[in-house]
Amino acid sequence: MTWFMKADTREAVLAAHPTLAPLWADFVNSFQALPQIPAEVLALCEQRVAQLHGNACARRGAAQVTADKLEALACWHEDSRITSPERACLEFTEVYVMDVHAISDEQANAVKQYFGEQGLVALIQALGLFNGECRLEKLWQLPGANSD
Amino acid sequence: MTEPRVNYVPQQPTGNVVRDSALGLVPESLEPYLVLNKAVWSSGPLSAAELEMIRLRNARKVGCVFCKAVRYDEALNAGLTESKVAQIDDDHAASELSQREKLLLRFVDHYLEDPGALDAELASTLAAEFSAQEITHMSIAVVLFNTFSRCAVALGGMPEEELPLIKMSVPE
Numbered sequence: 679m680t681w682f683m684k685a686d687t688r689e690a691v692l693a694a695h696p697t698l699a700p701l702w703a704d705f706v707n708s709f710q711a712l713p714q715i716p717a718e719v720l721a722l723c724e725q726r727v728a729q730l731h732g733n734a735c736a737r738r739g740a741a742q743v744t745a746d747k748l749e750a751l752a753c754w755h756e757d758s759r760i761t762s763p764e765r766a767c768l769e770f771t772e773v774y775v776m777d778v779h780a781i782s783d784e785q786a787n788a789v790k791q792y793f794g795e796q797g798l799v800a801l802i803q804a805l806g807l808f809n810g811e812c813r814l815e816k817l818w819q820l821p822g823a824n825s826d
Numbered sequence: 827m828t829e830p831r832v833n834y835v836p837q838q839p840t841g842n843v844v845r846d847s848a849l850g851l852v853p854e855s856l857e858p859y860l861v862l863n864k865a866v867w868s869s870g871p872l873s874a875a876e877l878e879m880i881r882l883r884n885a886r887k888v889g890c891v892f893c894k895a896v897r898y899d900e901a902l903n904a905g906l907t908e909s910k911v912a913q914i915d916d917d918h919a920a921s922e923l924s925q926r927e928k929l930l931l932r933f934v935d936h937y938l939e940d941p942g943a944l945d946a947e948l949a950s951t952l953a954a955e956f957s958a959q960e961i962t963h964m965s966i967a968v969v970l971f972n973t974f975s976r977c978a979v980a981l982g983g984m985p986e987e988e989l990p991l992i993k994m995s996v997p998e
Contacts, residue, residue, distance in 0.1 A: 681949035681952075681953055682956070682958050694959050695963055697865060698865055698869060698962070701858070701861055701862040702862060705859055705861075707858075708859075712855070713854070732942075774976070778888070781979075783829070786831040787831075795831075795833070796851040798832060800852045802981065803849070806976050807969070809972075810968075811969070813937055813969070814937070816942040817942075817965070818965070826942070
């Protein structure tokens with residue numbers, strides 16, 4: 679339960695603003711099937727963002743991450759189940775979450791090598807959303823959000 | 827200045843700073859973003875002046891030179907002054923801002939610094955000052971502002987020097 683209303687899910691909180699809630703949903707859903715970068719890759723990055731935040735709330739893209747990939751995610755640097763394109767995006771993801779100013783040209787170029795400039799822009803926008811939702815869930819004190 | 831990591835030139839420039847930016851490479855998310863952003867500024871219940879304080883606090887904490895330079899007409903028309911903007915710094919708790927404005931900034935700071943560390947006393951004070959709809963409004967606003975200021979940083983090409991003020995309307 680949050681500290682400002684009787685709600686224990688992200689959607690229930692957002693419903694408190696009936697004008698913005700559906701527009702927020704439209705924006706969020708626009709990342710579900712982008713041609714610029716596979717949804718499975720974004721979903722993997724979303725899971726990693728949540729891990730870094732110690733946030734165990736259910737993620738929107740959870741169904742697109744196989745149990746095998748999820749198991750490999752915590753040690754993605756050295757796990758062969760993570761592909762090179764996924765590795766490039768996960769490395770970018772980690773630096774984005776920890777210090778966005780510390781992203782290097784090499785890390786950006788690695789993402790572009792697989793997904794082009796369009797894919798890099800899509801990833802950056804999606805990471806903002808994933809990072810933002812994790813932070814809000816923690817701030818709202820939703821169940822599971824502060825599991826670290 | 828770092829080098830831009832994306833070199834996007836729109837085939838048909840629109841004159842809209844967002845549509846003509848690298849975000850134009852992902853039109854699928856650009857349109858819903860613009861609609862949502864416009865609604866954040868126009869639907870209430872928070873005023874445009876309050877939203878601009880949230881936006882500028884985020885811009886300063888993230889270090890987005892572009893975001894810091896912008897002043898939205900909607901906020902200026904709602905009464906936001908440069909005197910007030912100058913107080914949106916790390917000493918805002920000791921400023922002459924109102925209690926409500928200071929609480930807004932404390933909410934933003936918690937979001938940015940340690941969202942899991944909101945204590946019961948501050949939570950209670952926020953809940954007493956703001957309605958659930960207002961807290962939801964400020965929550966969506968800070969995510970949106972933070973997402974796109976971080977986007978500007980991550981895309982590279984950020985000037986190191988401060989820019990002169992840029993007055994403009996909320997992009998549509």
